Amino acid sequence: MTRKPILAFEDLNVWFGVRPDNPGFHVVKGVNIALKPGERFGLVGESGSGKTTTIMAAMGLLPSSAEVSGRVLLEGRDILRDGEKSVAPHRWKDIAMVFQGAMSAFNPVKTVGWQIAEALDVHNVARGVAAERRVGELLELVGITAAQSARFPHEFSGGMRQRAMIAMALACEPKVLLADEPTTALDVMVQDQVLKLLVRLSQELNLALILVTHDLAIVAQNCHRAAVMLGGEIVEQGSVSDLYHRPQHDYTRKLFEATPDVFAVARKPETAKATSAAPPLLQVGHLKVSYPRPRSLREVLRREKPQAPLVVNDISLTVDRGEMVALVGQSGSGKTTAMQAVLGMVKSQGGTITLNGRDVTGLGMREWRPLRRQIQMIYQDPYESLDLRYRVRDTVAEPLRIHRIAATALEREALVVEALERVGLTPAARYLGRFPHELSGGQRQRVAIAASIVLKPELLLADEPVSMLDVSVRAGVLHLLDELRRDARMGILMITHDLSTAANYADRIAVMHQGRIVEQGPAHQVIHAPEADYTKALLASIPDPDPDPDRRAAGDAVSSRRQPSTALPDHVSESLRHKQW
Amino acid sequence: MSTTTVNQAPDSESPYGFRPTLRGVLQQKTALAGLLIVAFFVTIALISPWIEPYSISEASCGVFEAPSRAHWLGCDDGGVDMLSLVLRGGRISMIVGAVATLIAIGIGATIGVLSGYFGGWVDTLLMRITDYFLVVPQVVLMIAIAAVWGPSLSHVIIVIGALMWTGTARLIRAQVKSLRERVYVKRVEALGAGHAHIIFNHIIPQIGPLLVANTVLAITVAIFNETALAFLGLSDPTAVTWGTIMEHAFDRAAVSSGAWWAIVPAGLSVAFLIMGCYMLGRSIEDALNPRLKVSYLSTHFWRLRPLVGRGPDAL
Incomplete structure (x- = not known):
């Protein structure tokens, strides 16, 4: 893996609301990330940690109150060099994005197919019959039949909408895909499907993927490497396995503790319940x-109850x-x-x-x-x-x-x-x-x-x-x-x-x-x-925070270093629990 | 409770509720101009008896005498000093405007809150009534009622007040309907609070600023209607208002005799007062509606901070 990075952030800083009399807010502080083709990278942090702002900077989609310094290198070329002018040609063609709320990212009065064709048209990829065919291909790629392109966003379920959003992001065959909390509003089972789709696409198309999320378990299961952001800074970066097994920063540890393994923590019934x-x-x-x-007029006349x-x-x-x-x-x-x-x-x-x-x-x-x-x-x-x-x-x-x-x-x-x-x-x-x-x-x-x-x-x-x-x-x-x-x-x-x-x-x-x-x-x-x-099915779709669960021996008493109390034999852990009370 | 609404923390950008500050409103130039105009007219109305150069009930010069150094705005058909009349005329216009508006806002807010809060058949009933009032041509009905009841100031007030509330009712209803769905209102309801508690503690304080803006805007309409009714001779004929001043002048053929000074000063006064109120009301409304500020629709782009090594030599 000594290939040159496809996308690299070098000392990226973003300020908001800088005025001559006001230093503004420093929301992204010296971020360095390098991404190889086909690599999946997780950017983890809580709200306000600057993770979304970081990837928005790579898209050049910051509000006008923002000030940026540092470089974003796409195949070695600094795309921030001339501001908007140098980012615009790469937007969507080389770097595309999947937005958080798929419902609000679609125009409700146009069909899904029309909106994907629009992206093809704007970027001069395809027009007319060719565009129609390409829209069909793109939808098939994300597991939606081509015939559904004539439907409207509200006729799609949440998961399908997010898939269509991914299809739209892939319209111009980008090299890098940025996904901003792509599954936050979705149910666990749908989330699982969408993430599997992203992983499959990244493998098949050799796409570099940045997955922005607050859920460490998602990153652990779907990414190679990850960075943890806190207050605009990357506090820790490394392979997901290192982050899980050897976290260096307290904050990383805290985050992993907040996403416990469902099987390890399931509560035993309490002893001697006073019946x-x-x-x-x-x-x-x-x-x-x-x-x-409300009853329709006909139901009122016939004295029917509305079903x-x-x-x-x-x-x-x-x-x-x-x-x-x-x-x-x-x-x-x-x-x-x-x-x-x-x-x-x-x-x-x-x-x-x-x-x-x-x-x-x-x-x-x-x-x-x-x-x-x-x-x-x-x-x-x-x-x-x-x-x-x-x-x-x-x-x-x-x-x-x-x-x-x-x-x-x-x-x-x-x-x-x-x-x-x-x-x-x-x-x-x-x-x-x-x-x-x-x-x-x-x-x-x-x-x-x-x-x-x-x-x-x-x-x-x-x-x-x-x-x-x-x-x-x-x-x-x-x-x-x-x-x-x-x-x-x-x-x-x-x-x-x-x-x-x-x-x-x-x-x-x-x-x-x-x-x-x-x-x-x-x-x-x-x-x-x-x-x-x-x-x-519900249990099967929950992502495991441990990136390599197979390594964990089945039935191993010391299954996880992070959960000492649950790792102990049941009677010991039970008594410990009572002591804590 | 008593302290909560008074000492509000400055948080005008809160997306959750209306929280305009006085300073936020006055930062707009139109608001300041409007406020100055309104304050000017109110001050004059208050001190008019002491600053009038001549009596408003006795003749002090000739019929339709042209403006001169002694009589800056000339005289009316009875030889009464025009300046004194115009200074005094604002009083009743403003009183009628304010009282009629309070009646209208009172009815409108009550119907709006009840209809928006309770919904269901209460809403349907009250809104159908509102619809009936809305489709009635207001000026025609005002004329009809004033004509039937006879010309009197109190009739003018009641007529204007009883016909002007529909807009307020619909506005408040829409606002209350959305407040009703807020989680904190649901939470207080689940706490076991009665409807009165919720309405007085959580609904009305929220729509307060909106009511203020609406009141100021309604005053403009009320003053205009009062002037119009007075001009048509449906107000108290003995009262001195801008409307009756113009009516008298019109009746006594001031237009044909070229006595513009008998009509123009009173007309301009009405126009300026209404404009002042309108500017003030609009500014409060703008301060209430943060959605009008959409920064992301601007054509400005984010800026680059200079970087050592950026430029032609950068890769």
Whole structure:
């Protein structure tokens, strides 16, 4: 592999917002990367680490507030030399890009074929009948039949759209393909297919590929080498095997710890579960939910009920005190709807929901209100779930005011401080007066959790509580939920699409598919002895953070250096777990 | 709670909500110009009794006397000093404009919030009512009502206020509908908060700035309508407003006798006041709408920082 690099970044720096009186923000700091033909390179980092800006610089697609220094060499020629003028001829012809959101990258009013042909036309590759034929070839290359080129983007599924996006990127036979989080919005199984496609194309077409992602496991499975970015700098670079087995930088280690191996971490059921006679905290039986559309005139006249497909079709589950149940499934499988029904925000079509022995099915908003103290919800995106005009103090005190708890402002403040300290925002006085925009994502989610637990609920519903957070703060928030479950004996029903999170923290896992629960059981059993085909397929599509899993002997007790507790024999690890508590 | 809305942190670029700052609004030249014009007219209206050179109820010169050093803007058909009349005329125009606007904004905001927040049949019902008011030709109805009820200031106020709320209602409804879907509103609802709590604590503070902009813009329409109704003789005939000044002049054939000074000063005053309000309202609206700033559509490109070795000798 002594071939000359096809693409090289040499001491690349990018500043944003530089003005004579303002040094601006230095977002990319001295990045050096060299890429050989056919090589797949992973660029890993959290949001704001400068990874996307780095590859955008190679495309010359930076906003006008940006200032660039350094060189980007394409086959040894500096394409940044004359700014936009020298980048433009190479854009798409030599360096092409797959964008993050495939839906917004397509024009919704033109067919997919037309849009790929447009790229061919703009770059003078092919026109007319020739272009049509080439579009067909490109689509076949990514596994879409040529006949589908006449369809519109919204008629494609998310995975197909991302494939079409890749076909468009390949239109001018580029030498380098830049993929910016190509699978972030996709489900695990579709993600697996898209990544396999990228790897296949890179091998068949000798394409150099830069894969920008926050998920180390994806890089480990699909790339030769990788670089870890933090605060605009590359903190570590090397082969994926070296990064995994011999990480030099603390940050790399932290990132790997945040993406645990699903099989290694699957929880064993807790010992000696107190099986009291009290009814379970939450019991859902044969729940059915659909979103009825408004009745058409004909249906009104014939007095028919509008038929709507069941989004949640006959699911049953229980959550006990001090237990975390994970609801796992693809987007669209009905898990959020099921949770909304449990919360009483969506009307159910059938079945029963019993909270603390009380049947709450079909209660009106007014009857629900006093019950809300017992059941609280944590939302996915802490940037959306807080009112930005509210200080932390007011956000956390709001539930108290709504339920008229605490007679005086002083008492209320004491409860607020207690809740903030409970979620790890200490000293609370430092956070009370802040606005959400003065907090980091992880802190915001903690504030949202504090506002939920200030009422001391018995049941917490968490809808993907960490999926919008950066990888390195996820563990902290999940640990917090685990503590609440353990210490405050809250029952937690958590939605997640990430089986390894579920395996790591949940006592029991319920796998949902197309509105039904296809498998339900203790976490350990669902992961290690899945029964449903869907669960098996789901497990098979999770990327392994270990780049060479085959080297790891099957059944080896010391399977992974990073997970000492799970590597120990079961009884030892179990006792360790208790000691930590 | 009391402190949250007052001491807002400066974060006008927040994409999540409207957060215009006073400074952000005043940085625009049109806003400053508009504000100065409005402030000028308001000041004059307030101090007019003390700065009027002559009485507005007694004749101080000849009929339609041309402007002179003693009477800068000449006199009207009754020999009353024109400058004094124009200075005084703004008072009632502005009072009518402000009160009518408050009525209109009050009705519009209430209907908009209720309709946007509750949706469903409430929305359908209120929006159908709004549609009916929207298709009615407003000036014609105003004339009809003012004619039936008889000329009076309060009638003018009610007529303008009761017909002008439709635009506000639709605007606020659209805004509230989108706020209703925000996650934090859902979260507060799941906390067990009542509708009143959500509306007063989370919805209305968010649409507040929008209401301010809408109010300033509505005042322009209200003042214009008031002047138009007064000119048509449907306002209180004894009140001195810019509209009645022009009406009197028109009735007494000021145009045919070439007495332009009896019409033009009052007309220009209305025009300038409306322009001032409009400029101010538009500027607030622009400050509210960050989507108008689309930097990525600009034709400027990113810059290169000079590099040692860059240039012809670089490979």
